Structure formats: C-alpha cells, structure tokens
Amino acid sequence: MPLPPPPFGSAGEHQLQQQLGTADRAARFYDQQVRPYLTPDMRDFIGRQAMVFLATADSHGECDASFRAGPPGFVHVIDDRTLAYPEFRGNGVLASAGNMMENPHLGMLFVDFTHHHVGLHVNGVARLYTDASLRSFHPALPTGVAPGRGPEMWVHVSVEEAYIHCSKYIPHLEPAPRPAGHDPARPKDAEYFTGLDRGPAPARSAAHRPG
Template sequence: MIFPPPSTGSAGEHRLQQQLGTAERAARFYDQQVRPHLTDEMREFIGCQSMVFLATADSHGECDASFRAGPPGFVHVIDYRTLAYPEFRGNGVLASAGNMIENPHLGMLFVDFTHHHVGLHVNGVARLYDDAELRRFHPGLPTDVAPGRGPQLWVHVTVQEAYIHCSKYIPHLEPAPRPLGHDPARPKDADYFTKRRTAVWSGLS
C-alpha cells in the first residue's frame, strides 16, 4: 500500500481514500502535482489571470466563498512562496477579510476558462496589511492595479501548497462583448436577488 507523507492532505482525505480505494492514485497525485511553493510555470499562469475564487472560514469553521477580479496580474506574485492582492472598497461587509482575521487559512482557485482550460489551486496563510505598510516590505507592488481605485487593504499570502485543477470539467467560455448601454430590464445589483422580478423576468422564477 502506498501512503503519502503525513503532511500531504487532510485526515479526512486519507480516510475516504482508504474507504473508496483511491489511496494509491491520490498518492501519485500528491507526489507528482502538489508543490510546497509556486513553480515558474505557476507564477507565469497567475500573472496572466484576471480572476480568482476564494475560500475562507471563520474560527468556528463557517465557510464563505467569494470572487475577485482585476486586470491580468492583479494577484501579484512576489516570489515563489508569496502572493499579494488588493481588497478594494465593496459592500462594506468584508466577509473574506473578516474570516482571515479569525482564521488565516485561505484557499485560492485560478481558472483559465478561455485559453488552456486549466486551473491552479493555491492554499496558504493570509495576513492583512494596509497599502503603506505592505509597501515598506515589498516596494515593488504595482501602483496601478485598478486605475482610479486605491486598495483598502492588501491580502498577503504565504503559499503552503499549489497544485493543478485538471481541464476535464472546465467549460470553454468566450469573453462577452461589452454592452453599449444599460439594459433597462435588468434590476440593479442591490435589487437583483431581493425584489420581485418584472414581467420580463417572470420566466426565470
């Protein structure tokens, strides 16, 4: 029987692998794909991405999934073990950042939907900094991540593991053309999931 090193994967993973007979296949994946740092290819991939999905949890294990987007490279690769990305002003809830204060473990998923159709998982430990504080440690941070918008905070991520998300079930998406004007039938964001749809939207309910 092949067993991965104890530091690779969770106890729950290994329990299910034994139960479902996938331990040897999982061990090969851990050995061949999971890295404790970013490779050159991973760094290049992150530098081209314009979106990332986030997973956080508070101190009680209550989870939150979120999404960040920006110009390609808005998640800045500092080195093989370090990433940073800006938190801009949003709805004021700060759910992801609030979770990081209680529980610094962060999961990130980068997905290329339009070119190579592959994903990259990055798991690590997050720490929050204000802009001036992080620039004292890393003066090479970009200053024009989003023109006209300054970050409220930076999320500094110490990478613990990184590995591929295979392309098998990643859909191919085409970038949508930018609309010429606002669709009057579309509710405002604040009303989108909270108010009764007009007749135009009744077919979706």
C-alpha cells in the same frame, strides 16, 4: 510507533482514500503534482489570470466563497512562496477579510476558461496589510490595478501548497465585451435578487451573509 502524517492532504481525505481504495492513486498525485511552493509555470499562470475564487472560514468553520477580478496580474506573485492581492471598497461587509481575521487559512482557485482550460489551487495563510505597510516591505507591488482608486488593504498569502485542477469539465468561455449602455430590463445590483422580496427574512446565523 505511529507513522508521521503525510506531507499533503487532510486526515479526512486520507481516511476516505483508504475506505475507497484510492490511496495509491492519490499518493501519485501528491508526489507528481502538489508542491509547497509556486513553480515557474505556476507563477506565469497566475500572472496571466484576471480572476480568482476564494474560500475562507471563520473560527467556527462557517464557510464563505467569494470572487475577485482585475487586470491580468492583479494577484501579484512576490516570490515562489508569496502572493498578494488588493481589496477595494465594496459593500462594506468584508466577509472574506473578516474570516481571515479569525482564521487565516485561505484557499484560492485560478481557472483559465478561455485558453488552456486548466486550473490552479493555491492554499496558504493570509495576513492583512494596509497599502503603505505592505509597500514598505514590497515596493514592487503593482499600482493602478483599479482605475481612480487605491486598495483599502492587501491580502498577503504565504503559500503552503499548490496543485493543478485538471481540464476535465472546465467549460470553454469566450470573453464578451460589456454592453455599451445600461439595459433597462436589468435590475440594479442592489435589487437584482431581492427587489421583489417583500416577505420576512428567514432566521439565519451571522456567518450566512453577503460575501
């Protein structure tokens, strides 16, 4: 009779652990570090973070990496198995949210670059809500997370696993104030990487688009 699958990790990572002889070490990590919920320390950590990196993929497995930022606590901890964060008006592409419409699995990485130099992975299942609809379930959602505008939608995340990203190789960064005025030598965002590009665009798949 085949053994049941391990509670954490993909089939691919378990296969590589067997091939490379790291299965025992990985088993200790799963047992000691990985949780199917957010511990109190994880919840406090998320509440202090002002940025998060996102990983999504569409139904074909085409990946997209993105980034969100806001005041500390903009990713709101609803309870030990649930997070929510707001999506505001951007470039209109909606790559991350569009992927979630096809494939709801979401990876989040919070990194503290300035204080404890540690990270937290949170993987789960995402669902999109309007501001009004999610507030009808969770009226304690924060307001004013972006001055002068409300979210276009909220991403509601049901946590499946959470675990540490160790401090090794996380650089120490000092927060810097924004410059008082516009630097005339700095291109506008819309032209930053493409302003001098006058050649034909190479062929690409629909998945390779702005995040």
